[in-house]
Amino acid sequence: MWRRRFTSLPLFFSHLQQVRRADELKICQAFCTETVKPPVEGESNSGRNSPFVAFVLGGPGSGKGTQCLKIAETFGFDHIGAGDLLRKEMHSDSENGAMIQKLMKEGSIAPSEVTVKLIKKAIESAENRKFLIDGFPRSEENRVAYERIIGAEPNFVLFFDCPEEVMVKRVLNRNEGRVDDNEHTVKERLKVYKAITLPVANHYDKKGKLYKVDGTGTQEEIFERVRPIFASLSRLST
Ligand SMILES: Nc1ncnc2c1ncn2[C@@H]1O[C@H](COP(=O)(O)OP(=O)(O)O)[C@@H](O)[C@H]1O
């Protein structure tokens, strides 16, 4: 059913552009990308069998997970948190558990093969064909590995833009018992984010696939910036 509904991605992107023109003020809060290029016919992920994938990026504490829950609930996406998959692996008896724990504590990035394998498994075992992949890719190497192993690019990338001091405050108040939510690790994570993850967002921005959203304010205010992006998508699917 999903396949039938999402056969016209170029139509979806041109529709998004029309929505933006028609309601510029409202949409401007959410879209910072100047141009949204429709995927070219025959380009990866435009095939009828490909799942619909949105990567969700932003610094630690920018609100990715919080907003993904709202998007998933409102718009019927499956939420795949790359960090959540790694934490699950870490707490299992897997041979990679100790290695993942060490990397997370350091604020470093896990090997691409490990993360992509977990994401692939999550996609393949789901009945849904619409996915939010939260907190991935965190490096250009992650991105290339995903595109090679999955054989497709994401349909678009949602990016939460948030000042560092706001992100740090949120992380230090998160209180989920995570090994990386402490002052030392968050500093390291911010360095990794700026040096290694931001280039991934820039890559997709250049391709016209990045949707930048102001990540400050209340959870509800942020969701109202995100909503029009996904509402345009679901209008086409009904
Ligand atoms: N808009 C917001 N205002 C205040 N706190 C927030 C907001 N959004 C999320 N939080 C809280 O901040 C912490 C980090 O949010 P989270 O969604 O886990 O971010 P990320 O996944 O990007 O690291 C969580 O404790 C969450 O409840």
Ligand SMILES: O=c1ccn([C@@H]2O[C@H](COP(=O)(O)OP(=O)(O)O)[C@@H](O)[C@H]2O)c(=O)[nH]1
């Ligand atoms: O693709 C990923 C996603 C996460 N991580 C690791 O898991 C940690 C936590 O990631 P998560 O996305 O849960 O953190 P958030 O940004 O949501 O705070 C990161 O700092 C990395 O060490 C990783 O190596 N690769």
Ligand SMILES: [Mg+2]
């Ligand atoms: Mg998160």
